[in-house]
Amino acid sequence: MNILVCISHVPDTTSKINFTENNTVFDSGGVQFVINPNDEFGLTRAIWLKEKQGAQVHVVHVGTSKSDPTLRKCLAIGADKAYRIDTPAVDGSSVAKELAAFVKTNSYDLIIAGRESIDYNGGMVPGMLAALLDIPFVPNCVGLEVDGTTAVAEREIDGGREKLKGSLPMVIGGQKGLVEETDLRIPNMRGIMQARQKPFEVVPAQQVEAISEDMKFEKPAPKAEVKLVPADDLDQLIELLHKEANVL
Amino acid sequence: MSVLIIAESENNALKRNAAEVASYGVALAAKLNTSCAAINFHAANAAELGQYGISKVTHSTNVQKSFDANAYANAIAAYAPKNNVTHIIVSSSADAKFLAPLLAAKLNAGYAPNVVALPEELSPLTVKRTAFTNKAFVHTQLLATCNIIGVGNNAFGVIENAVDCTVEEVDAENVTSNLEQVSIEKVAGKATIADADVVVSGGRGLKGPENWHLIEDLAEVLNAATACSKPVSDMGWRSHDEHVGQTGKPVSTNLYIAIGISGAIQHLAGVNSSKVKVVINNDPEAPFFKAADYGVVGDAFEVVPELTKKLKAFKALG
Ligand SMILES: Cc1cc2nc3c(=O)[nH]c(=O)nc-3n(C[C@H](O)[C@H](O)[C@H](O)COP(=O)(O)OP(=O)(O)OC[C@H]3O[C@@H](n4cnc5c(N)ncnc54)[C@H](O)[C@@H]3O)c2cc1C
Numbered sequence A: 001m002n003i004l005v006c007i008s009h010v011p012d013t014t015s016k017i018n019f020t021e022n023n024t025v026f027d028s029g030g031v032q033f034v035i036n037p038n039d040e041f042g043l044t045r046a047i048w049l050k051e052k053q054g055a056q057v058h059v060v061h062v063g064t065s066k067s068d069p070t071l072r073k074c075l076a077i078g079a080d081k082a083y084r085i086d087t088p089a090v091d092g093s094s095v096a097k098e099l100a101a102f103v104k105t106n107s108y109d110l111i112i113a114g115r116e117s118i119d120y121n122g123g124m125v126p127g128m129l130a131a132l133l134d135i136p137f138v139p140n141c142v143g144l145e146v147d148g149t150t151a152v153a154e155r156e157i158d159g160g161r162e163k164l165k166g167s168l169p170m171v172i173g174g175q176k177g178l179v180e181e182t183d184l185r186i187p188n189m190r191g192i193m194q195a196r197q198k199p200f201e202v203v204p205a206q207q208v209e210a211i212s213e214d215m216k217f218e219k220p221a222p223k224a225e226v227k228l229v230p231a232d233d234l235d236q237l238i239e240l241l242h243k244e245a246n247v248l
Numbered sequence B: 001m002s003v004l005i006i007a008e009s010e011n012n013a014l015k016r017n018a019a020e021v022a023s024y025g026v027a028l029a030a031k032l033n034t035s036c037a038a039i040n041f042h043a044a045n046a047a048e049l050g051q052y053g054i055s056k057v058t059h060s061t062n063v064q065k066s067f068d069a070n071a072y073a074n075a076i077a078a079y080a081p082k083n084n085v086t087h088i089i090v091s092s093s094a095d096a097k098f099l100a101p102l103l104a105a106k107l108n109a110g111y112a113p114n115v116v117a118l119p120e121e122l123s124p125l126t127v128k129r130t131a132f133t134n135k136a137f138v139h140t141q142l143l144a145t146c147n148i149i150g151v152g153n154n155a156f157g158v159i160e161n162a163v164d165c166t167v168e169e170v171d172a173e174n175v176t177s178n179l180e181q182v183s184i185e186k187v188a189g190k191a192t193i194a195d196a197d198v199v200v201s202g203g204r205g206l207k208g209p210e211n212w213h214l215i216e217d218l219a220e221v222l223n224a225a226t227a228c229s230k231p232v233s234d235m236g237w238r239s240h241d242e243h244v245g246q247t248g249k250p251v252s253t254n255l256y257i258a259i260g261i262s263g264a265i266q267h268l269a270g271v272n273s274s275k276v277k278v279v280i281n282n283d284p285e286a287p288f289f290k291a292a293d294y295g296v297v298g299d300a301f302e303v304v305p306e307l308t309k310k311l312k313a314f315k316a317l318g
């Protein structure tokens, strides 16, 4: 089985978000970039499939050489090969088109992406990729079993879960639940050493045109000071929520 | 040029979010000087969209009963070009976020999710949406001939604007499915985080799962959904689908009540777009107090039962 894990490279969850150049560019100064957490769950699930059922696990990323350390980390965690499609990621649609072109020339049985990137929160790429390839897609995926040429994937729905079955190849948008946090692997010395020997290929991009563009960023207006209500006067809280905030 | 809203339904009835999506679509159509129609599968009460200014609903029932993203996307992708649709409005539900990217790829449409207001410019179409998990907004231009706008939950609100509404029954075209439903589990009769107006959320400060009646009782009075911080679900005190925050479910509700939750950056990121936030915590230095609108410094074990009691009395008065 050939598994492709799509990796997005995002600011660490504790990062302070700032912008430069008149709020048109994300300020990456001092920001640590990591594997998108949703993709890390997917990568671990892929490595489990490899260990239990036998598989080749490749990772792919659309981006510039700035993301190479993130891809090396994927290799250190256990991926067999990394590809970087060499173009800056501009919008979900162009990334999906680059990935679709890549997948068409390298055949995969299973494509694992993440539910969403925690930076732009698009949740666009995996679904678009599946639609471009005309193969099944399961988002918000919290469970995945592969058996021969079919897969059963479970998705989280509002207030429950739905189990869906489809034939491979399939795209899933993974998240926590696919594996648990305690299952995530931290690269050890041996992994890091091995990663240096593993194939890492830079693939020329198709240069597809983006159909959306982020023009300008803005930080939320500073919050008004919290109104404290004494613990022994909760009627006041109810009054405020009712009359002032209008939410009761 | 025309606007199309995708009105979601469940158990043959419109979902609550259909009202907000319709209100947004109708307001956008007015700005564009054009019409706004709706498409719906399965709702028996589709004509009720007339309350929000929708005068025409295209209604199809020839799709698999439950929500089927690929079949819906195929059907809408066949419908839209024939009807000169240039703007498609969807919600931010889990189903909408499943459907929209499929539809966008099939139509080669631009797509912006989590949009918080009407477009600030119509040409090129420019929308404001949340990014960096609510730590910022981004103004995005959508440059395709047809573009999809995903309206953030409770970001626009509902505007009543009653008109006559005709429902046209059609057989949706091109309905093909590529997934088979094996099973579906849904907690019946309980408000869900995505749909509820109020969410009551508990953190590690509650000490253990045996104390969750505090959260549940308060939620019941408020007809609220229950949620929790990440460590609470990690420790198995509550099920994973209650985990909210940057790596859990997003919450964008009218009222979010955080009890015994410190307010770590990853927690706040996921709940910040809620309109009104209340924190109950015994540590006045807890970071949540910086993010909240109202706060009570106190012991949850005393404050919450008292608040529940008082709210019951308040609700009883109507
Ligand atoms: C990559 C990453 C992703 C993460 N994603 C998320 C996420 O999506 N969601 C999330 O929630 N967290 C997330 N976290 C974890 C986050 O950093 C915090 O650890 C977590 O939110 C803390 O949970 P808590 O507030 O319940 O617990 P604590 O931080 O332990 O806070 C408990 C609070 O309860 C208060 N308290 C104690 N006793 C009482 C009492 N009797 N009455 C009232 N108050 C009391 C304390 O004062 C304290 O403020 C993530 C972390 C990482 C590293």
Ligand SMILES: Nc1ncnc2c1ncn2[C@@H]1O[C@H](COP(=O)(O)O)[C@@H](O)[C@H]1O
Pocket: A005, A006, A007, A008, A009, A036, A038, A039, A060, A061, A062, A063, A089, A092, A095, A112, A113, A114, A115, A116, A117, A118, A120, A121, A122, A123, A124, A125, A126
């Ligand atoms: N530049 C990228 N390269 C490869 N995969 C990506 C890229 N951006 C997003 N993805 C994948 O798509 C998922 C959803 O991302 P997004 O659509 O950006 O929210 C991520 O979790 C990744 O698996």
